[in-house]
Amino acid sequence: MEHENQEKPKVDMGRIMEQVRSRIEEKKKIGQYSSEELERIDRMTLQIQSEDSDPQEGDIQYQLSQINYLCDTGRPPEISSHRKVLGSLVTGFKKILRKLTEPYIQMVLKRQVEFNVELVRLLNQMTLDFRYRWSILEKEMTLLQKRGEQVTQSLEAIPQELKTQKNVFEEVLSQIKTIKNPVVELDSRLDDLKSKIREPEYVRFEELHRGSEEAVKWKQKNFLSYFKDRGPVLDIGCGRGEFLELLKEAGIPASGVDTNQEMVRQCRAKGLEAVHQDGLVHLRGLPDQSLGGIFLSQVIEHLEPEALRELVRVSFAKLRPGGILLAETINPQCLSTFSGAFYLDLSHKNPIHPEAARYLWESFGFRQMELLYVSPFPxxxxxxxxxxxxxxxxxxxxxxxxxxxxxxxxxxxxxxxxxxxxxxx
Structure with a gap:
């Protein structure tokens, strides 16, 4: 039983057939085979090759073996007889008859035989060429298949690599955010600290160079009539609250906004409504057409041109029909202001010419323009x-x-x- 269960050794038929072919070729060279034996060998070789090939190629091999066998129509066929008693006599008679008729038949079939031989030789050569090209093609196809498998493996690895890179990127981004948040917070604290340091300084500057609160209120009374029956009014850059006090005394609803926290604190101490915020940011947060008037005293010269344009545009959107935008600023037509008021304040950026202001107001839709010249020299x-x-x-x-x-x-x-x-x- 153990011997029966043992696997039988595999027989390498390809190697055996190659050895047989090699021996046959050696015997062909030394002339050991007759013409009839050579014919049988060729036919058997083609038949074996056709059996080893796939069905379609096998058909071609079989047909080629038939053509090789039948190409020489002048080749004498084998003479035999199925009769047992008279077989040898019949065979001898046929051979004598073939010898007598063969010269005439060969004379007729010679050209056909030559044509057949050339045609079969061409077919054999084409078959060999086809086999050679097919073997190269198979090798190339095998190579391409291997390369395709490698490409497929590489493509399959890409999503995983991308996922890995994404995870690394997200981790780095998370670390950046972790670092960024404290930096942003620290930067904000530094800005607040700078603001707190500068705010009292600017309050002292106002008291020293702009004038007392009573002097400022006396000058701003000229604008009070423009806001009568136009509440609520927003005072942007309300400062110490001089104009807010005038509006409150006149019974006009009003509120102020300023970036200086110390000045906002002073306004609130007087019972005035004031917010510590950027004026444009505060204005954007209000509903459209919710204001009757907007007042700015000595503010627009602190703004960059684009910020001023945006302020006028947003103001127009927030005012009700009939609302008013009034901005007081230093008059650059008075040359002496450049030797005094304008360049005295380090936060001033650009002098605004009256006609430039008129054009800007009108370009955003304001009508019935007026230019008020105030604060004459003594x-x-x-x-x-x-x-x-x-x-x-x-x-x-x-x-x-x-x-x-x-x-x-x-x-x-x-x-x-x-x-x-x-x-x-």
């Missing part, structure tokens, strides 16, 4: 006028006033071109 600061006198002192007085005017103009136009600031501790 008479004692203006150039003096000469009054005609009849006495002898006229010429002396004329010279005195003329020289005084010249000194004023020289100080304004031809003053010192540079300056140096010095401080001691």
């Amino acid at each position: 008479e004692e600061m203006k150039l003096k006028e000469m009054v005609r006198r009849e006495d002898d002192s006229y010429e002396d007085e004329l010279a005195r006033i003329l020289n005084e005017n010249v000194r004023s103009l020289n100080a304004l136009i031809y003053g010192f071109q540079d300056y140096a600031v010095v401080g001691y501790k």
Whole structure:
């Protein structure tokens, strides 16, 4: 039983057939086979090849073996007889008859035989060429199949690699966010700290150079009538709340907004409604057509041109029909302002010409434009006028006033071109 269960050794038929073919070729070369035996060998070889091939190729091999066998129509067929008693006599007679008729038959079939031989030789060559090309094609197909499998494996690995890279990217992004949040928070705290440091400083600057609250209120009374029956009013850059107080005293609903927290604190201490926020941000957060008026005093010269354009555009959207946008600023048509008010404040950015302001207001839809010129210079600061006198002192007085005017103009136009600031501790 153990012997029966043992696997039988595999027989390599390909190697055996190759050995048989090699021996047959050797015997062919030394002439051991007759022509009839060679014919049988060729036919058997083609038959074996056809059996080893796939069905379609096997059909071709079989047909080719038949053609090779039948191509020589002049080849004498084998002579045999099925009769047992008279077989040898019949066979001998047939051979004698074939010898007598063969010259005539060969003469007729010679050209056909030559044609058949050439045709079969061509078919054999084409078959060999086909086999050669087919073997190369099979090798290339095998190589392409292997490459295709490699490409498929590579493509299958790509999603996993992408997933790995995505995980790495997300981890790095998470780390960046983890680092960014404290940095942003720290930056915000630094901004708040800077603001808290600067805010009291700017309050002192206002008190020193802009004037007292009473002086500012006295000047801003000129604008109060424009907001009568137009509440609610928003005061952007409300500062210490001078105009908010005037509106409250006039019974006009109003609120203010300022980026300076110290000034907002002062407004609230007076019982005024004020918010610590950027004015444009606060304005954007209000409903459209919710305001009757918007007031800005000494604000627009602090803005960049694009920010000013956006402020006017948003203001138009937030005002009701008939609402008013009134902005007071330094008049650059008065040259002396550049030697005083404008460049005195370090936060001023651009002087706004009255006609530029008019154009900007109109370009965003405002109508019935007015330009109000306020805050005239005191008479004692203006150039003096000469009054005609009849006495002898006229010429002396004329010279005195003329020289005084010249000194004023020289100080304004031809003053010192540079300056140096010095401080001691």
